[in-house]
Amino acid sequence: MTRATPLMDRLIRRSLEHAVPLCVQFDLTYRCNERCVHCYLDHQGDGEMDTAEVRRVLQELSQAGALFLTFSGGEVFLRRDFFQLAAEARRLHFDVSLKTNGILIDAVGALRLKALGVRRAQISIYSADPAVHDAVTKVRGSFERSVDALRLLRQEGLRVTLACPLMRQNVGGYRAVLALAERLGVHSLLDASITPKIDGGPGPLEFRSPAADLLPVLADPVLNPRVKRSPTSMDGEAPDDALRDIPCSAGHYSCYISPYGDVYPCVQMPLAAGNLRRHSFEEIWHGSAKMRQVRWLRESSVPVCRACPIRGYCQRCPGLALIEGGDLLGPWQRACELAEQTARLAGMRDPVSAWHARRPGEAEGPVFFAVARSEAIPKTGEVTWNQTAKPL
Amino acid sequence: MAERQLTRNPLAAWTEIEGEIVVISPQDSVLHELNGTGSFVWRQVDGQRSAGDIAELMAGEFEVTPKQARADTDEFIAHLLENKLLKGDSEA
Numbered sequence: 001m002t003r004a005t006p007l008m009d010r011l012i013r014r015s016l017e018h019a020v021p022l023c024v025q026f027d028l029t030y031r032c033n034e035r036c037v038h039c040y041l042d043h044q045g046d047g048e049m050d051t052a053e054v055r056r057v058l059q060e061l062s063q064a065g066a067l068f069l070t071f072s073g074g075e076v077f078l079r080r081d082f083f084q085l086a087a088e089a090r091r092l093h094f095d096v097s098l099k100t101n102g103i104l105i106d107a108v109g110a111l112r113l114k115a116l117g118v119r120r121a122q123i124s125i126y127s128a129d130p131a132v133h134d135a136v137t138k139v140r141g142s143f144e145r146s147v148d149a150l151r152l153l154r155q156e157g158l159r160v161t162l163a164c165p166l167m168r169q170n171v172g173g174y175r176a177v178l179a180l181a182e183r184l185g186v187h188s189l190l191d192a193s194i195t196p197k198i199d200g201g202p203g204p205l206e207f208r209s210p211a212a213d214l215l216p217v218l219a220d221p222v223l224n225p226r227v228k229r230s231p232t233s234m235d236g237e238a239p240d241d242a243l244r245d246i247p248c249s250a251g252h253y254s255c256y257i258s259p260y261g262d263v264y265p266c267v268q269m270p271l272a273a274g275n276l277r278r279h280s281f282e283e284i285w286h287g288s289a290k291m292r293q294v295r296w297l298r299e300s301s302v303p304v305c306r307a308c309p310i311r312g313y314c315q316r317c318p319g320l321a322l323i324e325g326g327d328l329l330g331p332w333q334r335a336c337e338l339a340e341q342t343a344r345l346a347g348m349r350d351p352v353s354a355w356h357a358r359r360p361g362e363a364e365g366p367v368f369f370a371v372a373r374s375e376a377i378p379k380t381g382e383v384t385w386n387q388t389a390k391p392l
Numbered sequence: 393m394a395e396r397q398l399t400r401n402p403l404a405a406w407t408e409i410e411g412e413i414v415v416i417s418p419q420d421s422v423l424h425e426l427n428g429t430g431s432f433v434w435r436q437v438d439g440q441r442s443a444g445d446i447a448e449l450m451a452g453e454f455e456v457t458p459k460q461a462r463a464d465t466d467e468f469i470a471h472l473l474e475n476k477l478l479k480g481d482s483e484a
Contacts, residue, residue, distance in 0.1 A: 007423050011414055018410050067407040067414065095405035095416050117403035117418060159421065 013243055015253035019295075020065040021285055023254035025267050028054065028085065029074035030198075030259055034101050034137040036126075038167055038204040040197045041074065048259040051081045053277065055088050057257065060281035062092040072099035074259065083112055090116045097121065099163075102149025103142055110152035121153050122161040122189070128176035132169065150184050160186040166217065167194060167207040174217055190217060192338075195268060196323055211337040218338070219345050247302070247318045251294035255285065265294045269319030269328075294328075302329050308354035313346070314339040331355035395442035396480040398469065400434070404477050419476045429454060433468055437478060443469050 015022040031045040049057070061069070069089055076082050076098060089096050097120040098113070105113075113121070123146050126136040130143035137143075153160045162181040166174060174190055181188035194208040217223060246252050251265030251273075258264070261276035263284045273291045274284035285291060297318065300306055305316055314335050321332035336353035343351035400406075403418035413431040415424045426434055432453060436446045443465055451461040472478040 007425055011409075011423065011425065014409050014412075020409050022407075062407075065407050065409050067405060067416075090402075093404065093406050117405070119405070119416075119418070119421065 009243070012249075012253060015065075016243065016246070018065075019286065020253060021061065021255050021281075022066060023068040023070075023249060024061055024066045024257065025070045025072055025254075026054075026057075026257045027072050027074060027259050027267075028076050028079050028082065031078045032073060032075045032101075033078060033103060034075070034139050034142060036124075036137050038136070038165065038194050038207040040195055040204055042198055043074070045074075045259070048079075049261050049276070051084060053261065054081075054085050057261070057276050057281060058085070058088055058092055058094075060276075062094070064281055064285060067095055068097070069094035070097040070099060075104070076100055077104040077109070083116070086113070086116050086118060090118070095119055100149070101137070101142070101146055102153075103139070103145040105149040105152060107152055110149070110156045110158075113153065114156035114158065118158065120159040120161070121149075122163050123150055123153075124163045124165060125150075125177060125180065126164060126167075127170045127173050128180045129173065132173065136167070136169065147180075147184070150186055154184060154186055160184075161189050162186050163189040163191055165194065166190055166192040166209055166214065168209050168213070169207065171209045171213050171217070190223065192217070193268075193317070193320070195320060200323075208334075211334075211341050214338065215341060215345070218342050245298045245300050247297055247299050247316070250319065251291050255291075263288075265291060266319050268317065268323065269294070270323060297328065304331050304354050304358070308339075310339045310343040310348065310351045310353055313342040313351075314353070395444050397440055397442055398437045398446070399439045399479045400437050401477055401479055406434075415477055417475050417477055422475070424475065424477065429464070430468060433465060434472075 012022065014020070029045055029048055030041045030043055032039070032041065032043050035043075058069075071082075071086065071089070077100060079085070086096060096116075096118045098118060099122045102121075102123040125143070125146055126133045127143075133143040133146075134140050150160055150162060162177070162184065164170070164174065164177045170177075171192075177190075178188050192209060192214055194204050196202050197204060248266070250269050254266065255273075256264045256267040256269075257276070262272045263274050263276060263281070265271055265273065271290045271294065273288035276284070279287075302316075305311060305314065308314065308331075315338065316332050316335040318328045318332075320334070321330045322328040324334070325332060331353070333355065336355045340351050340353055340356070401418060404415050405418075406413055406415040408414075408431070411431060412428065413426040413434045415426065415434070416422070417424060429450070432450065433446055436449055441449075444462065446469070447458070447462040447465040450456065450465055451458045454461070456464070469478065473480065
């Protein structure tokens with residue numbers, strides 16, 4: 001999840017050992033004032049938890065030991081009680097981050113965030129060309145307003161990240177986006193994980209860049225220095241290393257909460273573990289059968305991928321493997337394609353993933369947690385390639 | 393002269409995992425992990441107590457002389473103040 005410092009690494013290990021939800025993403029609303037073409041959400045706001053409910057959940061998260069809290073959406077500033085909730089989160093001494101489009105942030109708002117001690121903000125910019133950005137968001141002038149927000153938050157001393165989801169219509173402009181971030185003095189993050197809609201609909205996938213179109217990004221030595229190395233991300237690790245053998249943080253030391261109070265192991269893992277209107281966070285986090293099942297997952301037990309010759313180049317996401325392939329322990333074909341491209345760039349001749357190398361009719365191993373594709377699917381992905389290491 | 397009362401920096405983010413405190417410094421985003429005695433000190437900081445008050449509590453809780461407790465507490469609190477994790481009453 002992060003390029004961890006030794007201390008951060010130890011904190012994660014302790015969180016794992018004691019089942020502490022160290023990192024929580026909390027979507028406060030699915031309503032939004034943009035209509036991004038690739039968005040996975042439905043934007044309806046009926047049934048959101050109210051102020052008192054969210055405050056209670058924040059207290060339960062604090063009692064559970066959560067430290068890193070990300071408020072996201074939808075657009076968080078559409079909640080009239082946003083600053084009230086942010087203040088409560090800071091009173092409970094969470095390390096608060098925001099994911100926002102920024103178009104409602106003005107100088108006063110930026111100052112309030114600083115005064116509250118909100119430490120980080122991430123704003124999506126789809127292109128350095130305002131016309132391309134606005135065509136994605138379907139809001140004229142949104143580029144200027146989002147860039148203004150980046151500047152204002154930067155001026156107030158927040159750690160600001162310009163995030164750029166890479167799609168067919170903007171992948172060619174990624175260097176200009178990085179240059180824009182540099183001019184603004186903010187961090188940058190390229191994200192190629194376009195995912196299906198929340199209802200399972202494949203609509204956003206039409207905007208997903210073909211793996212071949214991502215080659216310039218993959219080959220960029222600044223963004224991906226590891227393509228020049230041998231694959232080592234898994235192979236060199238001790239097999240009994242608990243931290244390295246879990247597929248990701250989901251359900252182990254992180255989770256996701258929807259505006260309606262549903263708790264999931266991750267924003268992109270559609271396994272609703274319980275609802276905070278009916279159960280406490282502690283009951284769900286420690287008692288849910290789905291959470292326990294996810295905690296049981298180990299990379300070394302993934303049937304197809306554990307024998308993959310290019311596994312060291314792979315960024316398999318178990319949630320997206322489930323959403324797109326129906327199996328939490330199965331391959332995520334998108335990751336297979338990208339791993340092959342990356343391995344080729346690193347000098348391997350004709351790299352083929354274990355999934356693509358399987359013979360017709362070959363057993364694919366057991367299917368775990370298979371779900372119907374129409375099951376509610378929360379949100380999209382996190383980092384695929386990032387230029388800078390994530391902060392704490 | 394009365395000792396200054398100590399307050400946690402309200403801008404610091406922190407949590408407690410199995411009895412040990414982890415704090416993020418608001419000035420530089422550095423993660424600080426406090427050991428058992430450090431965490432004890434952190435928990436005693438309530439806006440009312442001074443370093444002397446906390447050292448007395450420390451001497452009662454751990455097998456350490458009052459003199460040593462005071463010296464160790466002063467050193468540790470100086471470290472926390474330097475890193476802006478605590479505020480003295482004049483800065484609060």
